[in-house]
Amino acid sequence: MFRKTTTQRLTSIAFAVVAATSTVVASNLFAPTADAAPARGTALAGKTVFLDPGHQASAAGHDLRAQVPDGRGGKKDCQTSGATGVNGAQEHTVNWQIGQLVKAGLESQGARVVLSRPDDTGWGGCVDERAAAASRSGAAVAVSLHADSTARGADESKKGFHMIVPSLPVPDATVDRVQSGEGRKASTTMRDAFVKAGFPSANYAGVRDGIQTRSDIAAVNLTKVPAVFIEMGNLANPGEAKALAGRDGQVKYAMAITDGILNYVNGNAATGAGPAPSAPTDDASGLSSIIPFVEQLLATEDPEAVARLLMTQGQDVSAQVLKAMLTIVYGLFDGKLPIG
Ligand SMILES: [Zn+2]
Incomplete structure (x- = not known):
């Protein structure tokens, strides 16, 4: 339904940039108006995603350190407390x-997004409570966002993403069947989306083709809806830390995460747990093909240019x-729209 060639898609986006009205004035550049509200789609209408x-x-x-199952x-x-x-x-x-960017992207397609924590200022719940909330949400997929750290100082040698999947079987029969x-299908689909976006599979911690199997991650051991646990990159690697903390990165x-969710939820999932594709194969949402344009x-x-894009x-x-x-x-980054 959303299949277009990369050329058509880039043309469409580029057109959006140049085709804005000629009445853009300076004041429009710094305050979003009703006209600037993003158009909404329906690719995820009726779907819930837990983030x-x-x-x-x-x-x-x-x-x-309170002990939980x-x-x-x-x-x-x-x-x-997480990595630094x-x-x-x-x-x-x-x-x-x-997560806020992914939420906005999913909501632009009509998804109901349930977050595990309400803000980035206070408490967000124990791992078992978050898993229970994911299960209760009835989400089509629950996605945990993390970034790794391999050293206290800089570690140039280790880089890349990985998806953590539970070693099988998981004791709970429902969790075992679902995960x-x-x-596993959702995790493999997310892995493929990261590869298509140009992110390298992790070269450490026994990761194979962007997948790591572990028994100690409660989020996947306890969650009764399909779970994807993403380690997006290595915060000890200077280049990846810059990308993870910066606007463009x-x-x-x-976009990679939203692409993976769209592909999985809309049935364009990977067919198995085999190796990652060596080249882009299926780009149903079109997100991976526009990433180079977005970076530019x-x-x-x-x-x-950004204001015109937002207003079109x-x-x-x-x-x-x-x-x-x-x-x-x-x-998030500038407190105003679009950029100063
Ligand atoms: Zn973490």
Whole structure:
């Protein structure tokens, strides 16, 4: 339904940039108006997606070491505070900001998005509570956002993303059935979306083709809807830390994640747990094909080009998702729209 060639899609987006009205004036550049509201699509109408931006900003009087079920018959810590990047970036904030972009992209397609925590200032719940919330949400897929760290200082040698899947079987029969089937399919589809977006599979921690199997992740051991647990990159790697914490990089990660969710939920999922495709195969949402264009657009820092894009009615899913994300990203990074 959204299949177009890359050329058609890029033409469509480029047209959106240049076809805006000639009445754009300076005041429009700094205040979103009703006219600037992103057009909405229906690719995810009637679907719920659970997003869990990992960790939290503050324990706020809660005990991170309180023991909670680990989904394997044992106990583990309620929470951890998350990684700190070599550039000082806090993982909980990286997860939150990229989560906000993904949320906007999904909502631009009519999805109902349920978040595991309400903000990036306070507490967000123990891992078992978040898994229970994901299960209760009835989501088509639950996506946990994390960023790794392999060293306290800079570690240039280790880089890349990975999806963590549970070692099988999982003791709970429902979790085992869901995560061994749909959960694995969703994780593989997300892996493919990261590859298509140009992110490298992690070259450490025994990751194979962007997938790591572990038994100790409560989020996947306890969740009864298909779960995807993403380690987006390595905050100890200076290049990845910059991308994870920066405006342009966050849009790219968010587009890959939204692409993976769209592909999985709309039935364009990977067919198995085999190796990653060596070249783009199926780009149903069109998001991965416009990433180079988006990088170019953001790099120009041309407020008028961005404003025109935001004010133009989108023609397809990729244009709608992009506009929704850009509206958020300029709010997150600059407090105004589009950029100064
Ligand atoms: Zn984490």
